[in-house]
Amino acid sequence: MRRSRGVLPGFGLSLGITCTYLSLLVLLPLATIVGRTSDLSWSAFWGTISNPRVVASYRVTFGASLVAALVNTVFGLLVAWVLVRYRFPGRRVVDAMVDLPFALPTAVAGIALTTLYAGNGWVGSLLEPFGIKVSYTWLGITVALIFIGLPFVVRTVQPVLDDLEIEVEEAAASLGAQRWQTFSRVVFPSVAPALLTGFALAFARAVGEYGSVVFISGNMPMKTEIVPLLIITKLEQYDYAGATAVALVMLIASFVLLLGINLLQWAARRRSEA
Amino acid sequence: MATMALPRPATTAPRSLTRATGESRAVRWTLTAIALVFLALTLVLPLALVFHEAFSKGLAAYVAAIREPDALSAARLTLLIASIAVPINLVFGVAAAWCIAKFEFPGKNLLITLIDLPFAVSPVISGMIFVLLLGTNGWFGSWLQEHDIKIIFAVPGMVLATTFVTAPFIARELIPLMQEQGADEEEAAIVLGAGGWQTFFRITLPNIKWGLLYGLILCNARAMGEFGAVSVVSGHIRGETDTLPLHVEILYNEYAFAASFAVASVLTLLALVTLTLKTLVEWQQKRSASDAAEPARILERTVA
Numbered sequence: 001m002r003r004s005r006g007v008l009p010g011f012g013l014s015l016g017i018t019c020t021y022l023s024l025l026v027l028l029p030l031a032t033i034v035g036r037t038s039d040l041s042w043s044a045f046w047g048t049i050s051n052p053r054v055v056a057s058y059r060v061t062f063g064a065s066l067v068a069a070l071v072n073t074v075f076g077l078l079v080a081w082v083l084v085r086y087r088f089p090g091r092r093v094v095d096a097m098v099d100l101p102f103a104l105p106t107a108v109a110g111i112a113l114t115t116l117y118a119g120n121g122w123v124g125s126l127l128e129p130f131g132i133k134v135s136y137t138w139l140g141i142t143v144a145l146i147f148i149g150l151p152f153v154v155r156t157v158q159p160v161l162d163d164l165e166i167e168v169e170e171a172a173a174s175l176g177a178q179r180w181q182t183f184s185r186v187v188f189p190s191v192a193p194a195l196l197t198g199f200a201l202a203f204a205r206a207v208g209e210y211g212s213v214v215f216i217s218g219n220m221p222m223k224t225e226i227v228p229l230l231i232i233t234k235l236e237q238y239d240y241a242g243a244t245a246v247a248l249v250m251l252i253a254s255f256v257l258l259l260g261i262n263l264l265q266w267a268a269r270r271r272s273e274a
Numbered sequence: 275m276a277t278m279a280l281p282r283p284a285t286t287a288p289r290s291l292t293r294a295t296g297e298s299r300a301v302r303w304t305l306t307a308i309a310l311v312f313l314a315l316t317l318v319l320p321l322a323l324v325f326h327e328a329f330s331k332g333l334a335a336y337v338a339a340i341r342e343p344d345a346l347s348a349a350r351l352t353l354l355i356a357s358i359a360v361p362i363n364l365v366f367g368v369a370a371a372w373c374i375a376k377f378e379f380p381g382k383n384l385l386i387t388l389i390d391l392p393f394a395v396s397p398v399i400s401g402m403i404f405v406l407l408l409g410t411n412g413w414f415g416s417w418l419q420e421h422d423i424k425i426i427f428a429v430p431g432m433v434l435a436t437t438f439v440t441a442p443f444i445a446r447e448l449i450p451l452m453q454e455q456g457a458d459e460e461e462a463a464i465v466l467g468a469g470g471w472q473t474f475f476r477i478t479l480p481n482i483k484w485g486l487l488y489g490l491i492l493c494n495a496r497a498m499g500e501f502g503a504v505s506v507v508s509g510h511i512r513g514e515t516d517t518l519p520l521h522v523e524i525l526y527n528e529y530a531f532a533a534s535f536a537v538a539s540v541l542t543l544l545a546l547v548t549l550t551l552k553t554l555v556e557w558q559q560k561r562s563a564s565d566a567a568e569p570a571r572i573l574e575r576t577v578a
Contacts, residue, residue, distance in 0.1 A: 007461045008376055008377070008460055008461060008464060008470075009473075010373075010474075011377050013369070014369040014373035015373040015377075015379070017365070017369040018366065018370040018373055018385065018389075019385075021366045021369075021441075022388050025434075025438055025441060026388065026391055026438065029403035029438065030391070030395070030403055032407050032412070033406065035406075035413070036406055075312050078305060078312070079313065081305065082310075086302055086305070086306050088306055094313060097313065097317055098313070099549055099552065100321070100545065101317070102495075103495050103499075104321075104499070104542060105499030105500075105501060105545070106499070106501045106502070108522060108538040108541050108542055108545075109320060111522065111523075111526050111535070111538060112320035112321075112323050112535075112538070113320055115323060115327060116320055116323050121323075122323065123315075123319070147316055150316060179296075179297055208396025208397065210396065210398050210502035210505075211397070211501035211502050211505075211519070215523075215526065227396075228398040228399075228502065229398075231396075232505075235506065238411075240411060243402060244402075247396075250396055250399060251395065254394045254395060255394065258387075258390070258394045262387070
């Protein structure tokens with residue numbers, strides 16, 4: 001590898017561009033959050049991030065994100081399984097459609113889901129007689145986050161399922177395992193790390209999501225107000241210090257998640273290499 | 275690469291048909307049905323609703339909503355922002371992938387994590403950091419004001435926020451691809467006397483073209499569809515600092531639902547085009563991968 005640095009040109013130029021760009025566009029702007037927060041005294045900082053309205057918004061955001069990520073874990077595994085293992089007409093179209101939440105602007109998803117699940121909407125009107133309200137409630141937030149997070153689980157699990165060697169399952173079956181036993185003892189343990197990674201990715205995306213949620217959530221303080229909206233509200237009131245303090249809490253949560261995801265992938269890679 | 279080139283079983287047809295490793299027909303059908311109903315509910319229904327609502331007041335109202343001056347200027351601004359953010363991130367993505375994939379240096383993993391960082395940050399925070407940096411009360415706010423430069427709540431801020439949010443797309447697509455390809459072909463070209471740029475355009479670029487296109491498509495879709503980050507730094511002035519996604523929000527909040535969904539349907543079409551292109555590129559990538567395997571396969575047959 002030493003040799004390659006000797007032969008190929010452009011190392012200095014490409015590394016220079018990359019580092020300068022990341023410093024100016026990513027690191028410097030992100031540093032403002034730490035800078036701004038340090039303007040606050042510790043007690044003012046703590047007062048801001050432990051204010052009841054702020055704490056309620058953590059509960060809404062993290063609670064709905066957790067439920068949505070769990071739903072996505074179950075259905076994402078099912079969708080990935082069906083797409084990899086079964087053949088049915090239109091499979092390739094369905095496969096391509098799974099990425100829709102990546103491609104559709106979040107604002108469009110937001111207004112579409114809100115209208116769909118409103119009391120007079122296509123789905124909402126079916127649920128209304130049972131006393132189930134979705135739009136402008138906590139449930140609506142969860143529905144939007146399920147939409148946003150689904151591809152993360154499917155796309156993480158799918159390649160792993162694809163690479164599974166069928167011989168292992170044949171071996172299990174020939175040793176007398178029932179199909180369900182083979183799945184739970186042989187297949188599931190091999191996809192579990194990917195499934196966990198998919199869950200974490202979906203959860204991390206849901207925590208920061210704004211566009212698709214803000215329309216359907218109703219935005220009632222203490223009840224259906226998500227953290228990103230609270231940050232925007234504080235910014236609009238020129239409470240920059242407050243907005244930054246809450247943002248710092250969110251950033252730390254995201255970094256812990258990112259770190260966890262990287263550790264998971266690292267552990268999975270080591271296991272597959274061993 | 276040699277193992278990759280070994281002939282694969284000719285068909286990818288149902289490998290689950292053997293009784294030992296497959297589920298019974300009833301289980302298969304039930305699972306497929308549940309998965310399809312779930313996808314229909316979460317993905318297809320919202321899509322259908324967008325077009326249903328968009329045309330709810332008729333074709334004339336639909337066309338009027340799209341051709342309205344504010345909608346057209348929002349479309350122009352959306353195109354302008356994407357046409358700045360995407361090329362910048364193209365250059366960055368290629369540079370980052372070049373130094374990471376072709377060279378060894380300390381701190382490489384840290385650099386890869388840094389590139390991914392914008393994906394981990396909430397869109398709202400992505401917008402906010404530019405307000406803190408360049409807004410009136412920001413770090414460079416007073417300097418910018420003295421020189422009468424307006425960035426936040428104006429178009430430059432929206433370009434910056436979009437560029438931040440879309441920064442990882444192309445780099446992320448190219449890094450694993452170029453790492454897998456290694457540096458042998460480029461080294462051979464250089465040793466044979468080719469110049470650096472010549473090597474890049476003649477050797478590297480043809481090898482990465484599909485990955486590059488794939489990254490470009492995704493980057494562009496996000497650049498045109500970004501809402502949260504752009505919303506924070508936009509001045510929300512109709513016809514001036516209004517992109518298509520923001521215009522959808524304004525119309526929706528004014529209860530102009532049909533018009534809002536009409537504009538949204540344009541963005542939905544963009545998403546569908548993106549998905550189609552992306553799928554085509556994926557197929558093309560697969561095909562060029564198996565083309566690359568072809569000589570080895572012929573050799574295999576001859577030897578056999």
